[in-house]
Amino acid sequence: MASPLMSLGxxxxxxxxxxxxxxxxxxxxxxxxxxxxxxxxxxxxxIGDGKSHLNVIGVGSGAGTIDLExxxxxxxxxxAVTVDNEVVEPSSQQLHNYRVSVAQKPELDYVKFTWxxxxxxxxxxxxxxKKLTKRADFIHMIQMLYYVKDxxxxxxxxxxxxxxxxxxxxxxxxxESGWGRLWRTYRHQLCNTEISQCVTTGDIKSFLASTGVSYxxxxxxxxxxxxxxxxxxxxxxxxxxxxxxEVLDFSKTASPELRAGVLELLRHPDCSVESDGKVLFNNNLxxxxxxxxx
Ligand code: SAH
Numbered sequence: 001m002a003s004p005l006m007s008l009g010x011x012x013x014x015x016x017x018x019x020x021x022x023x024x025x026x027x028x029x030x031x032x033x034x035x036x037x038x039x040x041x042x043x044x045x046x047i048g049d050g051k052s053h054l055n056v057i058g059v060g061s062g063a064g065t066i067d068l069e070x071x072x073x074x075x076x077x078x079x080a081v082t083v084d085n086e087v088v089e090p091s092s093q094q095l096h097n098y099r100v101s102v103a104q105k106p107e108l109d110y111v112k113f114t115w116x117x118x119x120x121x122x123x124x125x126x127x128x129x130k131k132l133t134k135r136a137d138f139i140h141m142i143q144m145l146y147y148v149k150d151x152x153x154x155x156x157x158x159x160x161x162x163x164x165x166x167x168x169x170x171x172x173x174x175x176e177s178g179w180g181r182l183w184r185t186y187r188h189q190l191c192n193t194e195i196s197q198c199v200t201t202g203d204i205k206s207f208l209a210s211t212g213v214s215y216x217x218x219x220x221x222x223x224x225x226x227x228x229x230x231x232x233x234x235x236x237x238x239x240x241x242x243x244x245x246e247v248l249d250f251s252k253t254a255s256p257e258l259r260a261g262v263l264e265l266l267r268h269p270d271c272s273v274e275s276d277g278k279v280l281f282n283n284n285l286x287x288x289x290x291x292x293x294x
Contacts, residue, residue: 005247005250005254006253007247011248014239016091018240018242021236022240022243025226025240026223031052033066033223034220035220036069037098043167043169044073044078044138044167045077047138048081054078054137055083055163057085057086057158058085058087058140059158060089060097060147063094063277064097068105071083071108074138082110084114085111085112085113088118092117096262099113099115119147120150121149124157135162136166137163139167140168140170141168143172144266145172151207155204159292159293162292164292168289168291169288171220171286172286173200174283174286175201176282178281178282179198182262183198186258189258204286204288213290216289217286217289220284225278225280227277230279232251241262242286245262
């Protein structure tokens with residue numbers, strides 16, 4: 001059933017503002033950085049099969065902060081390689097921010113960037129129309145599978161592009177996170193199934209198990225300070241609530257019952273811990289690493 005509430009994704013300006021605030025209030029990027037420096041080096045060391053040139057595809061790269069961090073680890077593990085990096089990102093603002101960061105880093109001269117201002121679905125279509133046979137050594141989709149129609153099909157397509165020893169890295173919120181709990185309870189009232197969906201690494205693992213694809217997985221502990229959500233009328237709290245519910249102007253447009261129910265669940269021990277007067281939402285992430293089909 002279509003939700004009467006408007007999706008946050010329909011207002012890119014407010015989405016970007018709430019995403020920025022989410023990054024400030026959470027350890028989202030820190031926990032990814034820890035993973036990138038602790039576990040990713042070993043994963044990336046195994047790709048490439050000794051080649052001097054590696055193909056990388058980033059899907060839903062945003063402003064590229066995490067992508068650039070991963071490229072630096074790739075370089076450390078394969079010091080002599082050149083890299084072809086396809087960036088797939090539909091937001092022109094984000095793509096612009098990514099390009100600005102790259103322009104400020106002359107040390108990235110070993111990487112050739114190709115900017116694809118498009119969705120994962122459009123990229124897939126273009127790839128098929130051009131009948132490209134190029135294979136990728138490393139593909140990543142970080143916090144983006146919520147925005148595709150059929151996450152399983154998207155994984156299948158990108159997995160089919162992997163070269164021998166290639167790796168497909170997926171990061172989403174963990175099924176064990178507060179997000180998972182919030183979505184299990186309010187999925188039908190909050191999530192706009194046309195544009196985004198409430199998918200966790202728990203769902204992806206079940207899907208992969210059902211199709212017989214093997215994978216490695218990791219859990220990344222992370223928290224988000226949502227204290228401001230509980231001060232009525234607080235501007236930042238409202239932005240965070242929009243981000244949590246993916247609903248545009250949630251506080252103003254949701255029914256009082258829905259708003260009260262969501263707020264109650266958000267501070268429930270299933271979703272958050274309270275410490276030193278702060279409400280800390282469980283923002284744990286899950287990482288899934290998939291091998292090529294062959
Ligand atoms: N990977 C970045 C950004 C995550 S936000 C990070 O972790 O910081 C999700 C990103 O996916 C946004 O930049 C958004 O513009 C992009 N996106 C949204 N729909 C998409 C789609 N259908 N295909 C590819 N990317 C998409």
